[in-house]
Amino acid sequence: MSGARLEVIERNCKGCSICVEFCPKNVLEMDVFLVTVPRPEDCIKCMQCELLCPDFAIKVHDE
Amino acid sequence: MAYDYEKSIRPGKLPHIWCPGCGHGIVMKGLIRAMDTCELDRAKTSIVSGIGCASRLPGYLDACTLHTAHGRAAAFATGVKLADPEMTVIVCGGDGDGTAIGGNHFIHACRRNIDMTYVVMNNYIYGMTGGQFSPCTPTGAKASTTPYGNPDPIFDISKLAIGAGATFVARTTAAHPREIDKLIVQGIKHKGMAVIEVLDDCPTTYGRRNKFRSVVDMMKELKKNAVPAKAAAKMTAEQLQGKFLTGVLFQDTEKPEYCEMYQEVINKAQGA
Structure with missing residues (x-):
């Protein structure tokens, strides 16, 4: 499924890696202390990353 | 699709002070979504807290918020509710704030059945002051003040609230x-005292002393040990060893609510 745009708000991200570990499709990756989105086309919009991010740092947008 | 949390947060308050991976942020998001679902008027919503990591929560929210003395959140909230029964009162606090220092206020707010929602964020420890053990620290777990393991049995906050009359x-x-x-x-x-216990993680002061390699391990442990109350009815005591029940554990719609009872007293005193 395509059509998702993942926005990482770098200012808020503390690098806890919860979103990376709980993503069922392995869309996200850690770049030392910051989340990156190397595979946005795999996103199924389950919203787990947005719901579980304690730092208000990741958002799943419809494209 | 992306949820607009920012409209409920005071401008310039993010990033918040909680440690990387702290579950309080997840609870704050849940509270914002719940307030939006109930379409609460922020001018008629009071969010009260005591002292502690979890009690920092109201400071971020754009509503009527009250940050009070340690453990006294329930007492202040009772005052707010009695002064203006139209207010929706939500109390936020941690396990230490709610059941140790504020234990008395907590059980008496439950006993009165006053119409408020108490969200207890139970992270098993006093996080802000450096990881001292709290009444919810599991037996045998290590904290900064119990380096050889905690000998005390725990308080089950939900059972305490049911017993006290919530x-x-x-x-x-x-x-x-x-x-x-x-x-x-x-x-x-719900009209009456509602207690919602949210078990969360403290990677900084609890996790690293208790062999959790990362915050993700703590989250997976929570996921593994949670058993929905309905499913637990079909399980044996052996299977439930070390697990905890989730979901609605108790509900009573019969018991009279305190503000209404107090209004009757006012009516009597005024000779109505």
Whole structure:
């Protein structure tokens, strides 16, 4: 499924890696202390990353 | 699709002070979604807290907020509710704030069955002051003041609330974010004392002393040990060893609510 745009708000991200570990499709990756989105086309919009991010740092947008 | 949390947060307050991976942020998101679902007027919503990591929560929210003395959140909230029964009162606090220092206020707010929603964020420890053990630290767990393991048995906050007389008691964990807002919505809509216990993680002061390699391990542990109350009815005591029940644990709609009872006293005194 395509059509998702993942926005990482770098200012808020503390690098806890919860979103990376709980993503069922392995869309996200850690770049030392910051989340990156190397595979946005795999996103199924389950919203787990947005719901579980304690730092208000990741958002799943419809494209 | 992306949820607009920012409209409920005071401008310039993010990033918040909580440590990387702290579950309180997940609970705050759930609370914001619940407040939006209930369409609460922020001018008629009071969010009260005591002292502690979890009690920093109201400072971020754009509503009528009250940050009070340690453990006294329930007492202040009772005052707010009695002064203006139209207010929706939500109390946020941690396990130490709610059951140790504020234990008395907590049980008496439950006993009175006053219409408020108490969200207890139970992270098993006093996080802000450096990891001292709290009444919810599991037996045998290590804290900065119990380096050889905690000998004390724990307080089960939900059972304490039911025993003290709260009329809506539910439990969930930070690893079940959709359940957090679902239960808080039910708590807000319930007329009477609603206690929602959210088990969450403290990677900084609890996790690293208790062999959790990362915050993700703590979240997975919460997920693994949570058993929905309905499913638990079909399980044996052996299978439930070391697990905890989640979902709505107790609800009573019969017991009279305190503000209404107090209004009757006012009416009597005024000779109506």
